[in-house]
Amino acid sequence: MPATAIIVFREVLEAALIVSIVLAASAGAPARNRWVAMGVGAGVIGAGLLALFAARIAAAVSGIGQELFNATILLLAVGMLGWHIIWMSRHGRELAASARAIGKAVTSGSRPLYVLAVVCGVAVLREGSETVLFLYGIAAGGGAGAVSLAAGGALGLAGGVATGAVLYFGLLRIPTQRLFVVTNWMVLLLAAGMAAQAAGFLVQADLLPPLGETVWDTSAVLTEDSIVGKALHTLIGYVSRPDGVQVLFYLATLSSIWLLAQWVGRTAQPPPKPAAQRPVAT
Amino acid sequence: MPRPVLFALALILAIGANAKAEDATYALVIKDHRFQPTEIEIPAGEKIALLVKNEDATPEEFESTELRREKVVPGGDQITVYIGPLKPGRYEFFGDFNPATARGHIVAK
Numbered sequence: 001m002p003a004t005a006i007i008v009f010r011e012v013l014e015a016a017l018i019v020s021i022v023l024a025a026s027a028g029a030p031a032r033n034r035w036v037a038m039g040v041g042a043g044v045i046g047a048g049l050l051a052l053f054a055a056r057i058a059a060a061v062s063g064i065g066q067e068l069f070n071a072t073i074l075l076l077a078v079g080m081l082g083w084h085i086i087w088m089s090r091h092g093r094e095l096a097a098s099a100r101a102i103g104k105a106v107t108s109g110s111r112p113l114y115v116l117a118v119v120c121g122v123a124v125l126r127e128g129s130e131t132v133l134f135l136y137g138i139a140a141g142g143g144a145g146a147v148s149l150a151a152g153g154a155l156g157l158a159g160g161v162a163t164g165a166v167l168y169f170g171l172l173r174i175p176t177q178r179l180f181v182v183t184n185w186m187v188l189l190l191a192a193g194m195a196a197q198a199a200g201f202l203v204q205a206d207l208l209p210p211l212g213e214t215v216w217d218t219s220a221v222l223t224e225d226s227i228v229g230k231a232l233h234t235l236i237g238y239v240s241r242p243d244g245v246q247v248l249f250y251l252a253t254l255s256s257i258w259l260l261a262q263w264v265g266r267t268a269q270p271p272p273k274p275a276a277q278r279p280v281a282t
Numbered sequence: 283m284p285r286p287v288l289f290a291l292a293l294i295l296a297i298g299a300n301a302k303a304e305d306a307t308y309a310l311v312i313k314d315h316r317f318q319p320t321e322i323e324i325p326a327g328e329k330i331a332l333l334v335k336n337e338d339a340t341p342e343e344f345e346s347t348e349l350r351r352e353k354v355v356p357g358g359d360q361i362t363v364y365i366g367p368l369k370p371g372r373y374e375f376f377g378d379f380n381p382a383t384a385r386g387h388i389v390a391k
Contacts, residue, residue: 003382054341055356063362066353130343133354134379137340140357141315200350206305206329206364213367225347241348 004138004149008156010227011131014234015043016164018123021190021235022116024171025084025183029111039117043124050129051136067205070126074198077122080115081191082257085184087112089261163231186235188257193237195253196246203243212244305331305364310344312336312355315380326370326390335360343378349388352378366390 019040026032050057057065131153138149174182202208219240222229232238237250308330311318315338324330334344336355344363345352355361368390377384 007379007381054354055359058354058356058359058361066361130354130378133341133343137342137357137379141338141340204351204353204363206331210367214369219348223347239350241350243350246350 002152004135004152005155005159007134008131008153009159010156010230011127011134012157012160013163013227013230015123015127016160017167017231017234018190019120020164020168020171021183021186022120023168024179025187026111026113026116027172027179027183028176029113032113032116035113035117036120039120040124042117043121044128046121046125047128047132050125051132054129054133064205064207067201067207071198071201071205073122073125074194074201077119078191078195078198078253080118081187081194082253082260083112083115084119085187085191085257086261086264087115088180088184089265184261188254189236190234191257192250192254193234196237196239196242196250199246199249200239200243203245208245210243210245211248214241215244215247217241305329307331307333307362310334310386312338312342312377312384314338315340315342315377315383317375317377317384317386320386321389322386323389323391324366324368327367329364329366332363332365332388333360334363340379342380342384344375345378346373346375346388348373349375351375 019036022039023032023036026036054066057069059065061068135149135153139146171179171183199208203210217240221240222232222238223240224230224233224238229238229240239246242250306324306328308322308324310322310332312334322332334353334355336342336357336359339357341357342355343352344355344361349365349368351363351365353361353363365388368388370390373388373390375386375388
């Protein structure tokens with residue numbers, strides 16, 4: 001049971017951290033819970049289907065279907081996260097304009113929450129399908145009893161969700177005004193890390209050249225096999241021995257989303273000035 | 283809306299069309315949640331294709347942190363992963379679903 005719990009925990013952790021960041025980044029938005037729940041729910045269903053069709057996906061596109069699928073959904077998530085950051089920067093002036101209340105658009109229904117639902121769905125889909133395959137393998141192999149399997153799976157799931165909850169409630173302690181600055185940076189790093197991961201899959205499928213194998217090696221300090229390494233891998237895209245093309249994807253994603261957000265933020269319409277009677281100082 | 287994504291995919295497919303599958307192939311078998319052989323020697327500085335055949339009925343995931351590779355191998359199925367070019371050295375791989383027994387090394391010389 002402990003081995004099952006640990007493996008399930010490692011898979012769930014990644015998805016839980018991503019969902020936590022998404023929840024924090026959309027704090028205060030109405031109907032947010034419904035969108036995130038839809039994303040997670042779709043991810044769970046998709047994970048089951050993905051596990052069921054694993055053999056067919058692996059064999060697709062002359063054997064590189066799995067890599068193409070992973071890279072595609074990761075890049076889709078990167079696009080969604082980038083869109084979120086750019087949307088937020090367009091409304092950054094609104095955020096800055098009122099020190100007490102969050103900008104109206106941010107909390108109103110005009111915010112594109114579906115992008116965050118897609119990100120949650122992708123995260124759960126990827127990690128969930130591996131968990132399903134792993135648990136199926138144990139069950140079919142008869143290596144463990146049903147009770148032990150269920151207990152291990154539940155324990156791992158609970159541990160992963162609890163870690164995500166710690167991150168979420170920790171983030172919520174940040175004052176609202178600062179919260180979105182923090183979550184925007186977290187989302188940006190998340191996007192860059194996912195882009196690097198997508199590049200890794202494309203190298204594995206021989207669709208991209210590595211452009212330098214093992215640009216650096218910090219595995220003596222921290223490997224992605226450890227829980228901390230795995231968490232950092234998810235949160236900021238930490239890789240102990242990256243390919244050159246992964247570093248390239250990381251930096252390109254980081255800088256292009258950041259620059260685009262800056263540009264959009266500058267060209268955005270300034271919000272209407274507060275009425276003259278109101279005291280300016282707050 | 284996610285136009286950059288579409289663009290990136292188009293770019294990848296364009297690059298991918300140029301990729302050639304003429305790399306030397308090495309075979310690895312999974313049986314009873316163990317890899318056979320447990321050590322594969324490959325030339326350093328060359329890209330190789332690793333054919334992983336799963337003779338178990340249950341799925342396995344070929345994974346290597348050192349090589350940054352992870353790929354699910356369905357039960358009774360086989361997959362190909364491309365590895366390298368590698369610097370000389372020993373690189374560990376393992377079966378993510380049975381890490382206690384499924385372990386092996388790729389040795390680049």
